[in-house]
Amino acid sequence: MTERPGDPAGDGIAVQRLRFLFRLFAGTQCRGRSPVYEALSEGIAADDGLLDLLMATPGGQRRPSLLFAAVNLLLASDPDSELAGYYPVHGGRRPVDGQLMPAFAAFCDAHRDELTRLLRTRSTQTNEIRRCVALRLGLDHVRRRWPGPLALVEAGASAGLNLLLDRYRYRVGDQEAAAAGASPVTITCEVRGSGTVSPLLGPMPEITSRLGIDEYPVNLADPQARAWLEAFIWPEQAGDLAVLRAAVDLAVSADAAPVACGDATTDTAWLIDELPGHEPVVVFSASLLSYLSASGREAFAGQLRQAARHRPVAWIFAEAPGLVAATDPDLARLAAPVATRNAQYLVGASLHAPGERDVASLALADPYLRWIAPARRPSDDFQWLPEVTTSRR
Ligand SMILES: C[S@@+](CC[C@H](N)C(=O)[O-])C[C@H]1O[C@@H](n2cnc3c(N)ncnc32)[C@H](O)[C@@H]1O
Structure with a gap:
């Protein structure tokens, strides 16, 4: 590893933080899921020249997924390059070997200007429709307490694909659910453990209105925006790429749910106030909290409390447990037993209505x-689930 003695102190700390982030990404996100990104993350963490590339991007956006997406986007137009040979999504079949890291470094070197421009101007944009499984589980929980129609809002909605949750077919463990109408999209998800608080695929409640909120909504009519969304698919996930494309085609041909350009930490309450009707509002967030500062997370929780003064509001989340715990004191108690499980997400629900407050894992x-892994009871501590558990898919 080369050190950076001449750096201004701030940059030096930022590079150290990036080094740590890549190692964390390798160990918690990639292991067992992506041999290519695991090997590259370890290699990048030890290469200051590559870490420096990400220094072009604004502080909050300096994360491994952004560099990987920028490279992946360029690889889509260069499928014959040596590096693309390691990416099944680009037709590659080469297993990880000692030449992967040199090929990655050479590709970045050859495309340094384009990469720097992308990293300066783009932000992380994923839309993972498998998270609809978490949303369905949460909706079932809400439906039992508040039967009847619901309005649906997603904070950090990206392209809004999760708002079309009833347009997809589901295969979750051994349960199946049909879509509303014919669907080219099937969401699959493995079930771990036994016992569930709610059925994973309970009846879909009537959804009266749908709205996404995102700082940088993805315009699916724009081919470049679609290509950027696709660039976040991991090298080995050719199946996920096909599912994403089918979901995007569906959203473009169906009446896609609107995604308002706004900041979830300041705009959620007034956007909810503007929704028609008086039925409860479900606010879904998945992988949003890690994009917010500590004060931003508190502000988001404040927005939900503020909106709940006018109509019942339920927050359904699929988020890192430690961040959930840091967002709200009631949730801190709930998430405490799993708060250090950085490689997993807690799916839960937090219901606010006058005189009613209910939180559940x-x-x-x-x-x-x-x-x-569905909870066995509403305040499950999940001690029965191994902390390090990799996907078998
Ligand atoms: C990792 S993506 C997740 C998208 C979607 N929820 C999903 O599960 O596929 C995070 C999204 O949050 C958005 N975001 C980040 N900070 C935000 C903020 N303060 N307000 C609204 N959206 C934000 C990003 O633009 C991005 O689209």
């Missing part, structure tokens, strides 16, 4: 919902 899951 519903499941632990892989962050991309490749598997879900």
Whole structure:
């Protein structure tokens, strides 16, 4: 590893943080899921020249997934390059070997200007529709307490694909659910453990309105925006790429749910106030909290409390447990037993209505919902689920 003695102190700390993030990404996100990204993350963590590339991007966006997506986007137009040979999504079949890291470094070197431009101007944009499994589990929990129609809002909705949850078919463990109408999209998710608080695929409640909120909504009519979304699919996930494309085609041909350009930490309450009707509002967030500062997370929780003064509001989340715990004191108690499980997401629900406050853990899951382990009781501590558990898919 080369050190950076001449750096201004701030940059030096930022590079150290990036080094740590890549190692964490390798150990918690990639292991067992992506041999290519695991090997590259370890290699990048030890290469200051590559870490420096990400220094072009604004602080909050400096994360491994952004560099990987920028490279993946360029690889889509260069499928004959040596590096693409390691990426099944680009037709590659080469297993990880000692030439992967040199090929990655050479590719970045040859495309340094384009990469720097992408990293300066783009932000992380994923839309993982498998997270609809978490949303369905949460909706079932809400439906039992508040039977009847619901309005649906997703904070950090990206392209809004999760808002079309009833347009997809589901195969979750041994349960199946049909879509509303014919669907080219099937969401699959493995179930771990036994016992569930709610059925994983309970009846879909009537959804009266749908709205997404995102700082950078993805315009699916724009081919470049679609290509950027696809660039976040991991090298080995050719199946996920096909599912994403089918979901995007469906959203473009169906009446896609609107995604408002806004900041979830300041705009959620007034956007909810503007929704028609008086039925309860479900706010879903998945992988949003890690994009917010500590004060942003508190502000988001405040927005939900504020909106709940006018109509019942339920927050359904699929988020890192430690961040859930840091967002709200009631949730801190609920998430405490799993708060250090950085490689897993807590799926839960937090219901606010005048005189009513109810929080429940519903499941632990892989962050991309490749598997879900439903809770055995509302305040399950999940001691029965191994902390390090990799996807079998
Ligand atoms: C990792 S993506 C997850 C998208 C979607 N929830 C999913 O599960 O596929 C996080 C999204 O949050 C958005 N985001 C980040 N900070 C935000 C904020 N303060 N307000 C609204 N959206 C935000 C990003 O633009 C991005 O689309």
